[in-house]
Amino acid sequence: MAPAPDESRTFPRSDLVVTAGTSDRGSTTRRRLLLYSVVAQRLTTEKPKRRSNCADNVPNFGRCGETSGARPLARTFTLRAAYPDTRSRDDALMVSWRANPWIAHPGEDVHVKVKMVLPALTEVTSPLFRPIKYSLFPPLGLATLAGFLDPSDDVTIEDEHVERVRLDDEPDLVVIQVYITSASRAYRLADHYRRRGVHVCLGGLHVTSLPDEAAQHADTIFLGPGEDTWPAFLTDYRAGRPAPLYRSTQRTLAQLPPVRRDLIKRQLYLVPNSIVVSRGCPHSCDFCYKDAFFEGGRGFYTQTVEAALAEIDRLPGRHLYFLDDHIFGNARFATELFEGMRGMGRLWQAAATVQTVLRPGLVELAAEAGLRSLFVGFETLSTANLVRHGKRQNLGRDYAEAIRRLHDNGVMVNASFVFGMDDDGPDVFERTVDWAVRQGVETATFHILTPYPGTVLYQRMKAAGRLVTSDWDRYDTRHAVFMPARLTPSELEEGYWRAYREFYTWRNIVRGARAHPDLRGMLRHVAYAGGWKRCEPLWDLAIRARHVAALRPALESVLSTTRRDRGARVETSSASDDESGVSPHDHARQGLV
Ligand code: B12
Numbered sequence: 025m026a027p028a029p030d031e032s033r034t035f036p037r038s039d040l041v042v043t044a045g046t047s048d049r050g051s052t053t054r055r056r057l058l059l060y061s062v063v064a065q066r067l068t069t070e071k072p073k074r075r076s077n078c079a080d081n082v083p084n085f086g087r088c089g090e091t092s093g094a095r096p097l098a099r100t101f102t103l104r105a106a107y108p109d110t111r112s113r114d115d116a117l118m119v120s121w122r123a124n125p126w127i128a129h130p131g132e133d134v135h136v137k138v139k140m141v142l143p144a145l146t147e148v149t150s151p152l153f154r155p156i157k158y159s160l161f162p163p164l165g166l167a168t169l170a171g172f173l174d175p176s177d178d179v180t181i182e183d184e185h186v187e188r189v190r191l192d193d194e195p196d197l198v199v200i201q202v203y204i205t206s207a208s209r210a211y212r213l214a215d216h217y218r219r220r221g222v223h224v225c226l227g228g229l230h231v232t233s234l235p236d237e238a239a240q241h242a243d244t245i246f247l248g249p250g251e252d253t254w255p256a257f258l259t260d261y262r263a264g265r266p267a268p269l270y271r272s273t274q275r276t277l278a279q280l281p282p283v284r285r286d287l288i289k290r291q292l293y294l295v296p297n298s299i300v301v302s303r304g305c306p307h308s309c310d311f312c313y314k315d316a317f318f319e320g321g322r323g324f325y326t327q328t329v330e331a332a333l334a335e336i337d338r339l340p341g342r343h344l345y346f347l348d349d350h351i352f353g354n355a356r357f358a359t360e361l362f363e364g365m366r367g368m369g370r371l372w373q374a375a376a377t378v379q380t381v382l383r384p385g386l387v388e389l390a391a392e393a394g395l396r397s398l399f400v401g402f403e404t405l406s407t408a409n410l411v412r413h414g415k416r417q418n419l420g421r422d423y424a425e426a427i428r429r430l431h432d433n434g435v436m437v438n439a440s441f442v443f444g445m446d447d448d449g450p451d452v453f454e455r456t457v458d459w460a461v462r463q464g465v466e467t468a469t470f471h472i473l474t475p476y477p478g479t480v481l482y483q484r485m486k487a488a489g490r491l492v493t494s495d496w497d498r499y500d501t502r503h504a505v506f507m508p509a510r511l512t513p514s515e516l517e518e519g520y521w522r523a524y525r526e527f528y529t530w531r532n533i534v535r536g537a538r539a540h541p542d543l544r545g546m547l548r549h550v551a552y553a554g555g556w557k558r559c560e561p562l563w564d565l566a567i568r569a570r571h572v573a574a575l576r577p578a579l580e581s582v583l584s585t586t587r588r589d590r591g592a593r594v595e596t597s598s599a600s601d602d603e604s605g606v607s608p609h610d611h612a613r614q615g616l617v
């Protein structure tokens with residue numbers, strides 16, 4: 025129990041922290057804060073007034089608002105027009121009352137209006153913008169954090185990749201996830217809301233890499249994953265004492281509340297069923313975000329298999345995309361997960377390493393459980409490059425054999441390659457594309473090596489004076505932001521674009537298809553590679569017309585073109601994915617079917 029208010033106390037002004045805000049319109053919280061201002065009156069022994077605009081009823085603070093139902097719950101008060109920087113009659117000041125624990129009752133229900141934003145990278149406004157890439161996945165990280173809020177809190181998620189962010193609203197808290205490429209946009213949004221007196225929280229990969237930079241635009245920053253720090257902050261915030269920085273140290277996914285998928289606008293995404301059942305990765309490649317982000321705690325951990333299966337079961341439709349860095353990273357977990365998924369009739373895609381693909385057993389189990397396409401980090405065909413970048417798990421592995429194993433199990437390959445490592449000369453683009461086509465790789469993802477701040481690679485490049493820009497907008501793996509060893513920056517960028525063009529020519533798509541031993545594999549190769557890249561204008565058209573969900577059955581039918589799917593339980597996505605965010609199983613539980 026919190027101590028009872030000491031009615032004889034008055035309010036020492038020196039304890040006030042003042043930020044600009046708006047008064048009695050807007051959120052529930054704001055209205056409640058008005059009620060708290062009445063508590064202030066009571067505690068200063070002033071008589072509360074009903075619906076007052078009078079300036080004098082709280083001598084220390086100025087005007088206040090509504091009176092009924094006041095309870096001394098928080099240390100935050102909304103007051104009107106008492107301070108010189110108030111902009112208009114309707115403006116007010118939020119006054120945080122610190123160091124007065126007798127007012128706060130920690131844990132009592134202070135309803136908060138929270139706005140979560142995933143800002144887009146700058147190119148979203150460019151005519152060259154490719155909507156399909158950014159309409160794939162919803163903001164899963166934010167939906168995960170939303171799960172920690174109270175059901176009575178008012179929360180929205182806005183994803184700027186697929187919708188316009190509203191700027192005229194007045195939440196109590198703004199939560200922004202910051203990637204390197206969206207950092208400048210994120211900071212502009214943060215500054216906008218801070219000017220409006222909103223408490224701004226910034227977190228995510230870029231904030232963790234460069235906390236000092238982010239702190240200039242935030243009231244609170246979060247370093248590392250948010251599952252421990254975010255609930256700690258919420259408790260502090262509700263008690264009126266939010267700290268400026270929270271650093272993650274407790275790494276567990278146990279007791280994770282359900283991801284708030286109800287906040288995701290499913291119809292705006294091609295793959296609304298993205299899911300992560302682990303965090304991090306057991307490896308340490310020197311160009312990867314992973315070590316910096318997970319510093320100070322475990323760098324790889326999983327949910328329980330039961331929790332993962334329960335989350336899968338809650339997802340409507342048939343198609344899933346695991347966004348885990350390495351779905352095979354913990355062999356025991358993966359084995360139990362795939363065994364549990366067998367018979368669920370799912371079709372899914374994921375990412376893993378060459379090393380684990382070559383390990384007997386896992387690929388077979390995954391394929392039986394519905395794996396149909398795997399993103400594999402080959403990165404480079406050069407051993408010297410692998411050694412230099414600490415990609416030890418790829419050393420001495422037979423890449424061609426890994427691809428064969430996947431194809432033999434009916435799994436398509438999305439091969440990831442990085443250009444610009446020190447051993448890469450001008451011929452690297454053609455050699456890599458030719459190799460991938462000859463192996464029958466269905467899709468390829470190319471990147472220009474990018475030294476993200478916080479990584480070992482970044483430190484090395486910086487120490488060697490090889491970084492050519494710190495404009496984070498360009499750190500998008502499509503620009504040369506460092507001086508390559510055996511290429512010029514423009515050779516690197518041109519070669520990167522040429523590799524994409526070449527890989528996806530019809531000639532190479534057909535050549536790649538012919539590498540498959542069976543007709544089904546060939547047809548699927550053409551349909552997937554051709555449908556994905558060559559029909560991009562059509563995808564973009566559908567997205568702009570807000571019909572991306574209508575394309576999902578096409579994706580599922582290509583993924584299910586494998587001998588493994590004969591006789592599998594099949595619900596077509598259009599029939600089973602009812603856009604409500606509730607799986608058929610949930611309907612049954614609710615007695616709706
Ligand atoms: C899905 C994904 C995408 C999707 C969509 C992103 C989305 N909807 O969130 C798409 C395809 C659009 C995409 C695009 C790109 N991506 Co991407 N993407 C990913 C991927 C695979 C998964 C992200 C995810 O959902 N993770 C799972 C959730 C649960 O974790 P989370 O999002 O990180 O959120 C947690 C924490 O970060 C933290 N947190 C985040 N925000 C906040 C805020 C607060 C207040 C708090 C408390 C906590 C907090 O708490 C969350 C829960 O723990 C990651 C790899 C990875 N493993 O993260 C790469 C990754 C994020 N992408 C990356 C890159 C480089 C890009 C691109 C530049 C690539 C390109 N060449 O085009 C673009 C540009 C993106 C942009 N808009 O700026 C890099 C980012 C590097 C960096 N330092 O920022 C990553 C790490 C891949 C990598 N290994 O290099 N990406």
Ligand code: SF4
Pocket residue numbers: 304305306307308309312313314349350377401
């Ligand atoms: S294997 Fe992939 S996710 Fe893991 S550290 Fe290397 S690049 Fe990062």
